[in-house]
Amino acid sequence: MGITTIAFILLSLMAIGSAVMMISSKSPVHSVLWLIVVFFAISGHYILLNAQFLAIVNIIVYAGAIMVLFLFVVMLMNLNAETEPIKNYRLRLIGILSGGSLLLVLIAAMMKIDVAQPVLMSTGDSGLIKVLGHALFTNYVLPFEISSVLFLSAMIGAVIIGKKE
Amino acid sequence: MDIKAYIILSLTLFTIGVIGVLVRRNAIIIFMCVELMLNAVNLLLVAFSKMHAMSPAAKALPTFASDAQIFVFFIMVVAAAEVSVGLAIIVMMYRNIHSVDINFLNRLKN
Numbered sequence: 430m431g432i433t434t435i436a437f438i439l440l441s442l443m444a445i446g447s448a449v450m451m452i453s454s455k456s457p458v459h460s461v462l463w464l465i466v467v468f469f470a471i472s473g474h475y476i477l478l479n480a481q482f483l484a485i486v487n488i489i490v491y492a493g494a495i496m497v498l499f500l501f502v503v504m505l506m507n508l509n510a511e512t513e514p515i516k517n518y519r520l521r522l523i524g525i526l527s528g529g530s531l532l533l534v535l536i537a538a539m540m541k542i543d544v545a546q547p548v549l550m551s552t553g554d555s556g557l558i559k560v561l562g563h564a565l566f567t568n569y570v571l572p573f574e575i576s577s578v579l580f581l582s583a584m585i586g587a588v589i590i591g592k593k594e
Numbered sequence: 595m596d597i598k599a600y601i602i603l604s605l606t607l608f609t610i611g612v613i614g615v616l617v618r619r620n621a622i623i624i625f626m627c628v629e630l631m632l633n634a635v636n637l638l639l640v641a642f643s644k645m646h647a648m649s650p651a652a653k654a655l656p657t658f659a660s661d662a663q664i665f666v667f668f669i670m671v672v673a674a675a676e677v678s679v680g681l682a683i684i685v686m687m688y689r690n691i692h693s694v695d696i697n698f699l700n701r702l703k704n
Contacts (some may be wrong), residue, residue, distance in 0.1 A: 437595060441603050448607055448630060452614035457622055464626050467607075471633050478644050483636075483663055490670050495629070495677050502681050503622060506688050524616030532609040539601050548595045549644045555659030556640075561667070564657050569664055576671045583675035587682040 433550050436477055444470035457503045461496055468492040478548070480556030600641035607634035621684050621694040625677075632673050636666045 444467050451463035468491045475484035554560055565573055607630060614627030643662030652658040684694060691698050 433595065437599065441599075444603070445606055445610070448610040451630070452610060452618060452623070452627065457620060460623050460626060464630065467630065468633065471637055474637055475640060478640055480640050480644070480663055483640060483666055486667060486670060487633075487636075490674055491629075491633070495674060498677060498681055499622065499626065502685060505685070506694065508620075508622070508694065521617050525613055528609050528613035528616060531612060532605060535605050535609075536602060539598065539605070544597050544645070546597070546645055546649070548597050548600060548641055549647050550595050553644065553647045553659065555643065555647050556663055560657075560660050561663055564660050564664055565667070568657060572668060576668065579672070579675050583678050587678045590679065590682040590686055 433477065436473070440470050440473045440477065444474075457508045458500070461500050461503060464499075465492050465496050468496070475556075477550060478556065479550070479553055482556060482558045482561045485558075597641060597645050600638060604634045604638040604641075607631075607637070619695050619697055621687065621696050624696065625680055625684065629673065629677070632669065636669055639663075639666050639669075 447463045447466040447470065451460050451467065454460050454463060468487060472484045472487045472492070475481075475487060611627040611631035611634065614630070615624050618624055618627070639662050643659050646652060646662075647659035649658075687699070688694050
């Protein structure tokens with residue numbers, strides 16, 4: 430078993446365990462912190478796949494900006510105490526059962542496929558910043574500019590929604 | 595590494611997100627579970643792009659393998675915009691009903 434396989438297994442266990450902790454922890458602040466751990470594990474997977482640009486963007490945008498925004502909203506609402514009284518175990522059981530059967534169906538469908546091609550690990554230059562930057566500013570320059578308009582409209586929308594009457 | 599390992603990992607993360615949306619009642623945690631599902635799909639897209647990087651079609655087209663990663667980049671861009679508007683809606687909801695519990699959002703029921 431190579432070092433890549435060991436790293437894959439460790440990162441996968443870290444991602445899944447942190448995700449389970451995220452949906453099961455009582456305090457919203459702890460949930461946000463566990464989700465940051467999940468994002469770091471996913472960034473580790475990107476590094477393992479030699480997608481360096483996406484690993485950095487994932488850390489900066491998700492673990493940095495978005496999760497700080499979540500943490501800010503949680504702190505602003507003073508939700509760090511336990512706000513969700515534990516009740517309705519039946520509903521919880523039904524949710525877990527239906528999610529588990531969804532996983533079962535998807536994995537059973539996946540087992541039918543027959544792909545012999547392996548995933549290229551830690552080689553290949555398709556994920557380097559140079560290649561992606563070149564593609565982004567030649568072939569994809571119009572979507573890139575349109576996404577700035579999207580950000581402007583999201584910003585205006587957030588200000589208008591959050592404004593007092 | 596086999597692609598099936600990545601598919602199973604992504605499916606597991608996605609299902610944990612689905613279970614979180616179904617089980618939790620806090621609007622912020624539900625929103626975080628949606629982010630988790632988005633990230634699971636992103637991971638799978640990157641794994642598929644690395645799987646097809648050596649295929650014959652990738653030899654013919656130079657940007658074949660990096661197109662999927664640019665796709666993931668735009669998913670992240672849209673997710674960032676979506677989070678800002680969604681959190682503004684949650685703050686507005688907290689200001690109106692003084693709670694983020696989605697059980698109180700039942701005015702359309704009657």
